[in-house]
Amino acid sequence: MTFKKRPDGRKFDQTREIEAKAGIIKKADGSAYFRIGKTAAYAAVYGPRELFPRSQQDPKKGRLRCNYNMMPFSGAGERVRPGPSRRSKEISMVSEKALLPVVDLSDYPNAVVDVFIELPQTDAGSRCAGICAASIALADAGITMRNMVSAVSCGKVDDKVMIDLDYEEESYEDGDVADIPVAMVPDTGEITLLQMDGKIKKEDLKKAIEMVKKPLKEIVEIQKKVLKERYK
């Protein structure tokens, strides 16, 4: 087994450096910036506002709509073509489902709460960074929420279980790699997003999910802290 040390010198249970800010986009009703290592995400919330076309309105409750997008210069390789892709549409959808369990939309009949996630630079883990930013932005916008959602990836490179894989680790070639983005309500332990690609044994998956709980608790504290600072 050749993978002994992480390329950037982190411990296996250590996330990259995290920076978060709330309320950075003045035009939005709520907004946030969340950076983990070299992966950065902006999130802006607009609404609740009237939903068009009217046929999509629900008189019983509002709708949550997420849109994930990578800026054209945010990829490590070639320019990312602007506009939606199959990948960005899927991530938009799973991000929406990741946030939905904590958002109470019953106060906003016929309305939509729009969440726009933009990635200015990425180094793996962009959907998790986007969800962390979106959760702060929703709270910043004053949307009724039951709790906060936090997200970070865990996984396995070669025979080592670890958290928060960066791009170099994700593209490790001399052994199996598994990347598992996880979004959780850290206060309750409910998992709201779970994806995986790669190869992993059931025992290792259990270990990885066990390992990811602590950093998620740390992230939710950061999220709460920046919100408190904003409204001090």
Add this chain to the structure above:
Amino acid sequence: MNQDFKNHINKSLNKNIRMDGRKKDEFRKITIETGVISTAEGSARVKCGETELIVGVKMGVGNPYPDIPEEGVLMTGAELYPLSNPEFEGGPPRERAIETARVIDRGIRESGTIDTKKLCIKAGEQVWMVFLDVAPVNMDGNLIDIGCLAAMAALKNAKFPEFKDGKPDYKKLSKKSLPISKVPIEVTVAKIGDNFLVDLTDDEEKFVDARLTVAILEDGNLCAMQKGGDSPLSEDDVFKMIDLAIKKSKELRKLL
């Protein structure tokens, strides 16, 4: 637009009062940071008052256009992200985004900022392609001027990736900068009633009768123009606006 509100704005402007207390020919405070995006070959973040945008330069290798086989390609894109303003909607770029990109592109292209012949790797086969993308984070007006300023800062900041085995190696940036010879500055002058203004906020832009964007070179010559807005301009207006644009371009140039 509510006519009474518009009359009120006109009267105030006649008395030299602007919505946010600035003078008519005064820009908001501008800050420029470069090298802010690690995944881009060049980048800049520019803030002007509440307007904040990022411009990134990505470089690729591709085929030249058949009619100019010895020249590289420069492409400018702009998207009006719904994240940056409540009035922007998702979907493919519409008129305003396309105009923004094209006007910025024209200033840079027509000034000969980048000598595209120097982007040639092998004539007719491989050339460098320079992609310039304007990404607003918070849109509070004056996207064209600030976008152009950020684009120039990003282009100056850009370094070629290493070129190995017929393709770029994005992990290694060389020390080689883009062949930049001229620096165009774009200034948009707006006409509201009988008044000329620069650097309009998002709220002010709603009152504009006509606007003129002028791209200006260091020697004071012009290299691109674009008139916008529904109202016509007299010849006299046009030259007054150009004079104001030239005057303001000197201030903006110092920031780069």
